[in-house]
Amino acid sequence: MVFSIHKITHIFSRYLLIHSILFSLAACNSPESSHTELVFGGVVCTITLFEQGKDSVYRDIFSRLREIENLMSVNIPSSDVSRINAAAGVEPVQVHDDVLKVIERALYYAQLSGGAFDLSIGPLVSLWGIDSDNERVPSQTEIDKVLPLINWRNIELEPQTKSIYLKNKGMSLDLGAITKGYAADEAAVIIKKANIDRAIIDLSGNILILGEKKDKSLWKVGVQDPGGNRGSYMGILQTTEITVVTSGVYERFFEEDGTRYHHIFSPSGGFPVNNGLLSVTIIAHNSMNADALSTAIFVLGYEKGISLIESLPETEAIFIFEDYSVRKTTGVNFTITDNSYRLID
Numbered sequence: 001m002v003f004s005i006h007k008i009t010h011i012f013s014r015y016l017l018i019h020s021i022l023f024s025l026a027a028c029n030s031p032e033s034s035h036t037e038l039v040f041g042g043v044v045c046t047i048t049l050f051e052q053g054k055d056s057v058y059r060d061i062f063s064r065l066r067e068i069e070n071l072m073s074v075n076i077p078s079s080d081v082s083r084i085n086a087a088a089g090v091e092p093v094q095v096h097d098d099v100l101k102v103i104e105r106a107l108y109y110a111q112l113s114g115g116a117f118d119l120s121i122g123p124l125v126s127l128w129g130i131d132s133d134n135e136r137v138p139s140q141t142e143i144d145k146v147l148p149l150i151n152w153r154n155i156e157l158e159p160q161t162k163s164i165y166l167k168n169k170g171m172s173l174d175l176g177a178i179t180k181g182y183a184a185d186e187a188a189v190i191i192k193k194a195n196i197d198r199a200i201i202d203l204s205g206n207i208l209i210l211g212e213k214k215d216k217s218l219w220k221v222g223v224q225d226p227g228g229n230r231g232s233y234m235g236i237l238q239t240t241e242i243t244v245v246t247s248g249v250y251e252r253f254f255e256e257d258g259t260r261y262h263h264i265f266s267p268s269g270g271f272p273v274n275n276g277l278l279s280v281t282i283i284a285h286n287s288m289n290a291d292a293l294s295t296a297i298f299v300l301g302y303e304k305g306i307s308l309i310e311s312l313p314e315t316e317a318i319f320i321f322e323d324y325s326v327r328k329t330t331g332v333n334f335t336i337t338d339n340s341y342r343l344i345d
């Protein structure tokens with residue numbers, strides 16, 4: 001297998017992040033075992049099952065993660081999402097229940113966010129080539145050409161026939177903003193079925209914690225320092241059983257002529273979102289919802305984002321800005337550990 005330098009750095013840096021987070025978690029709760037594999041196109045996925053962790057459960061979890069990747073990845077030609085995209089403007093495509101569920105939820109968040117989250121973002125992702133060998137800044141003419149294709153309202157979901165239809169030729173879905181969240185929830189289902197009470201599912205930027213620590217103290221989760229090296233964290237979140245999902249500019253990006261271009265796009269403008277935010281972390285109970293929300297809120301920006309978060313039950317957020325100021329909702333137990341950052345009330 002041949003990896004580009006970019007890809008290797010990407011994978012290596014993800015490792016550092018995972019280890020620093022797990023270090024802080026494991027420090028007071030030594031895990032029985034922990035398994036790491038690369039899934040979702042090179043994302044480091046680490047599962048830690050405390051106490052009753054068995055090889056067969058790890059195997060089941062990773063095969064479920066791969067099953068989800070094989071259904072939802074745009075880079076796998078046989079995936080349901082690739083089949084939907086290939087049939088854009090031609091015909092509806094019958095899909096697996098998993099795909100139907102994720103698209104249904106993605107459409108819900110597209111509507112809730114007024115289109116800031118848009119699963120039909122595919123043509124823009126391809127045009128910019130983020131995380132591929134074709135990364136480049138496209139011309140305004142190219143952007144203007146694909147923008148009319150980005151519109152979640154032109155996705156038809158037919159529950160009876162379990163099929164999805166993209167109304168216009170050239171449209172394409174990209175479920176990258178929600179798939180890992182769904183996968184984390186599905187890993188949790190397997191863990192609960194195996195009667196394992198305590199576990200950490202860490203799908204790089206997408207963490208789901210199950211159960212209580214033995215000594216009943218709170219779990220600690222490091223929030224990535226968006227301005228620092230991979231693996232360095234700028235604050236610690238203390239929490240009970242919860243999911244913590246971050247969308248940040250550092251996750252995937254490239255540089256051209258001294259400007260950094262990241263992977264979260266404005267569906268209306270066609271450029272990477274540039275609104276003063278470096279990252280948005282969502283703390284909630286369901287990982288798929290938190291994943292969709294982290295992306296949606298990032299695109300909406302602070303003002304609109306915080307009012308959406310405040311309208312949702314049991315959902316908290318941490319916002320980190322380019323000037324290293326930090327804002328959070330009131331229900332988060334979060335302490336800044338790096339004094340280059342400052343909390344604004």
Ligand code: AMP
Pocket residue numbers: 116117118119121125174175176177178246247248251252263264265266267291294295299
């Ligand atoms: P996340 O890291 O969860 O915020 O997801 C980012 C990924 O979602 C990107 O790599 C794209 O594949 C996709 N994406 C980018 N912009 C958007 C958007 N505005 N709405 C939905 N998905 C997006």
Ligand code: MG
Pocket residue numbers: 176177178247290291292293294295
């Ligand atoms: Mg997301």
